[in-house]
Amino acid sequence: MKKSGTLAGLAVVLALGSAFLASAPARATEVTFVGFIDGCFGSACAPATTSGSQSSTLLGLSYSNSSFNDTTSGDFLALGSGPTAPANIDNLGSFTLSGSPDVYNGQAFNLRVTFTAPDSTPGTEVVSALLRGSVTSNNHGGVSISFGGSDTFFTSPAGTFDLAIDNVSVTPGKSAAITASIDVVPTVAAVPEASTWAMMILGFCGLGVVARRRKDRAALA
Numbered sequence: 001m002k003k004s005g006t007l008a009g010l011a012v013v014l015a016l017g018s019a020f021l022a023s024a025p026a027r028a029t030e031v032t033f034v035g036f037i038d039g040c041f042g043s044a045c046a047p048a049t050t051s052g053s054q055s056s057t058l059l060g061l062s063y064s065n066s067s068f069n070d071t072t073s074g075d076f077l078a079l080g081s082g083p084t085a086p087a088n089i090d091n092l093g094s095f096t097l098s099g100s101p102d103v104y105n106g107q108a109f110n111l112r113v114t115f116t117a118p119d120s121t122p123g124t125e126v127v128s129a130l131l132r133g134s135v136t137s138n139n140h141g142g143v144s145i146s147f148g149g150s151d152t153f154f155t156s157p158a159g160t161f162d163l164a165i166d167n168v169s170v171t172p173g174k175s176a177a178i179t180a181s182i183d184v185v186p187t188v189a190a191v192p193e194a195s196t197w198a199m200m201i202l203g204f205c206g207l208g209v210v211a212r213r214r215k216d217r218a219a220l221a
Contacts, residue, residue, distance in 0.1 A: 060098035075184035
């Protein structure tokens with residue numbers, strides 16, 4: 001009888017453990033992002049959709065494109081490298097402002113971020129996001145480019161991600177990179193299926209039976 005009760009208790013523990021494991025959310029693994037960025041000035045402009053060195057100029061302000069290939073750490077990736085020559089890497093491109101003063105009054109800048117990995121559908125297409133910025137002069141001869149502070153969400157077989165692009169300012173005679181970050185969107189805990197709930201209920205019933213039998217044996221002793 002004692003052995004049978006022990007086996008029943010073990011079965012109950014295993015049933016409960018299986019039920020809770022089935023309902024636990026899976027943690028996203030680290031993800032490698034690969035892609036390129038292109039941009040151009042003007043509300044009607046269409047940034048390129050192919051990789052390779054490209055640039056665009058508005059008055060004394062010029063933009064140079066970039067590419068990236070980096071992996072998340074702790075479900076987070078910062079694309080924050082500074083401007084580099086001859087080509088940018090691991091940022092969203094860079095702006096260079098000439099020393100001659102110009103006036104920028106809300107001109108548009110369009111930025112296209114293209115991910116070649118992870119794919120939205122493996123082997124068929126890539127993820128591409130078009131973001132719109134506004135170019136304005138500041139009070140110190142510099143220029144600011146604002147992207148509105150809104151995040152862009154996208155999905156792939158590797159998960160759901162949040163792309164946040166930072167605003168950027170540049171002073172005359174200098175260069176400044178566009179930086180961004182990618183966050184893994186937390187996975188919502190799964191709701192146990194009916195079969196899982198049934199397993200849990202049976203497990204609790206089994207515990208009750210084991211406890212009742214032990215109580216009866218104690219009364220007869």
